[in-house]
Amino acid sequence: MQNSVDRLSVENANLRKENEILKLGNASREKTLQCQAEIIDQVKRDLVKLKSNNELADQLQLLQDLTKFIEERDKHHVKPTQYPTPSDEGRHLEKEISAGNLDGYDSKDENDSSKKKKRAAHSAPSERCSGKVPKFACHDARAVQVVDPHSIAKCLDILKTMGDIPYPIVQKATAKFKSPDEREIFVGLTVDWRKEWVKHLE
Known part of the structure; x- marks a missing residue:
């Protein structure tokens, strides 16, 4: 056990x-x-x-x-x-240009004389015109008008000189005169051709 x-x-x-x-x-x-x-x-x-x-x-x-x-x-x-920063010569030229005095700039270019001639030619018209400005300054600005040689008024004046034209034809002609090309053609025509032009409007 x-x-x-x-x-x-x-x-x-x-x-x-x-x-x-x-x-x-x-x-x-x-x-x-x-x-x-x-x-x-x-x-x-x-x-x-x-x-x-x-x-x-x-x-x-x-x-x-x-x-x-x-x-x-x-x-x-x-x-x-x-x-690049401007050199002394460049700064000098800038000053001359801004001052409007290019004559003081000494160019070492071969075409220096031609440049002077061009400068003289550009300044010459302003000098020539400056003498005439006071004459025109006295005139009234309203008196100065630009006359168009091919205006509608000019064309109507020509129509008046052509004799007795019926009013409906004048109306047709006036409608044609609205075009600058038509006016220019009409003014450039001879007297006989103008008569033919008017006849074609009938």
Whole structure:
């Protein structure tokens, strides 16, 4: 009997150990599952970061491409700070031009004499006209009129000199005289041709 009690106690001890091992196994299984879940969550977070990093990388690449484009464009354009500064001679010429005094500028060009002739020719009309301005300044501005040699009034005066023309033909002629080309043609015609022109209006 002692043997059977010892056996039972040994089996009992073995069962306890197995239970403890199972408990430990279950605990380790739970820990393993928990660790796996944490790893999966971490991988998901890393994937999200990686995706956002890829978007950031794309944005960074776009920014670099844009910067490169701007640098390439700027190579071909002159920036305002790169304009040449005027030399002393250039500044002197600018002052002379703004003052309206080009005679003081000493040109070392071969065509210096032709430039002086051109300047003299340009200034000559203003000097010639300046003497006549006071004469015309005395006249009343209303008295100055420009006369059109092909005006409607001129055409009607010519019609009056042609004799007795019926009023309906005068109306047709007046309608034709609205066109500047018709007026010019009519005034340029000889007396006989004008009569024929009027006959065609009947």
